[in-house]
Amino acid sequence: xxxxxxxxxxxxxxxxxxxxxxxxxxxxxxxxxxxxxxxxxxxxxxxxxxxxxxxxxxxxxxxxxxxxxxxxxxxxxxxxxxxxxxxxxxxxxxxxxxxxxxxxxxxxxxxxxxxxxxxxxxxxxxxxxxxxxxxxxxxxxxxxxxxxxxxxxxxxxxxxxxxxxxxxxxxxxxxxxxxxxxxxxxxxxxxxxxxxxxxxxxxxxxxxxxxxxxxxxxxxxxxxxxxxxxxxxxxxxxxxxxxxxxxxxxxxxxxxxxxxxxxxxxxxxxx
Numbered sequence: 001x002x003x004x005x006x007x008x009x010x011x012x013x014x015x016x017x018x019x020x021x022x023x024x025x026x027x028x029x030x031x032x033x034x035x036x037x038x039x040x041x042x043x044x045x046x047x048x049x050x051x052x053x054x055x056x057x058x059x060x061x062x063x064x065x066x067x068x069x070x071x072x073x074x075x076x077x078x079x080x081x082x083x084x085x086x087x088x089x090x091x092x093x094x095x096x097x098x099x100x101x102x103x104x105x106x107x108x109x110x111x112x113x114x115x116x117x118x119x120x121x122x123x124x125x126x127x128x129x130x131x132x133x134x135x136x137x138x139x140x141x142x143x144x145x146x147x148x149x150x151x152x153x154x155x156x157x158x159x160x161x162x163x164x165x166x167x168x169x170x171x172x173x174x175x176x177x178x179x180x181x182x183x184x185x186x187x188x189x190x191x192x193x194x195x196x197x198x199x200x201x202x203x204x205x206x207x208x209x210x211x212x213x214x215x216x217x218x219x220x221x222x223x224x225x226x227x228x229x230x231x232x233x234x235x236x237x238x239x240x241x242x243x244x245x246x247x248x249x250x251x252x253x254x255x256x257x258x259x260x261x262x263x264x265x266x267x268x269x270x271x
Contacts, residue, residue, distance in 0.1 A: 018055045023048050023126075027133055036148045037134045044130050049123065068115065075114045079107055113192075120193035124200035131204055151212035154259055155205055159198065160252045166194040203241075205248030207231075212257050 026048045031040035060070040083103055090096045103110070114121075135150065169191035172181045214227055234240040251257070 037150045071118045116189045120196040163198045166191040202248035203245040206244035
């Protein structure tokens with residue numbers, strides 16, 4: 001029991017180091033080095049990503065013997081917990097019957113794809129975590145410069161072409177045009193993983209677009225807090241959270257904040 005407690009404490013300390021202390025230290029250094037929120041997040045992700053991957057691989061080798069086996073074990077346990085929860089809910093609400101049956105029948109498919117998409121999901125969560133940390137930091141202490149505003153962030157248009165390419169691969173592999181290209185599990189996994197990561201980035205761009213107008217509205221403290229609370233509720237529920245991603249994708253084409261026009265006018269004024 002003493003060894004088990006020591007092992008649990010060691011894993012807990014490692015989890016705190018990797019999930020809290022390390023990203024905080026890396027982000028603090030990155031923000032100071034980059035001088036802006038977006039630059040700090042980008043530099044922090046480049047530094048923290050390999051560090052987190054190394055820590056995960058080391059833990060996986062000790063616990064399960066491989067990273068894939070550890071992820072598969074976590075996913076399998078999560079699916080079991082969800083299945084049991086839905087079975088209990090089924091006793092009160094029979095509308096869950098179809099969901100429970102689908103999960104039991106397609107459990108192998110869910111396990112396969114959740115393991116395949118684990119890197120993209122982990123990277124998306126890491127970017128979201130760093131983004132939220134910077135948002136809270138800027139909320140309390142402000143930015144380094146006047147133009148250090150996360151609501152002005154926008155992905156380059158070239159990223160949209162990557163998004164379209166990944167979509168095309170998925171459609172050609174498993175969509176209505178299936179069979180036009182040789183089937184490749186590796187290519188399909190890379191394309192779907194790319195869509196997951198890019199959709200997370202466009203989701204953040206949608207949040208930036210929403211708050212670009214929200215923070216410029218003349219609202220009192222209580223109205224502003226209510227608006228932030230409403231955004232948080234929209235983010236929690238998957239059906240409404242998708243709206244931020246749609247907003248980000250639409251902004252890539254229509255530039256709702258007129259950032260390109262502002263940049264062009266500023267460049268013209270300088271010349």
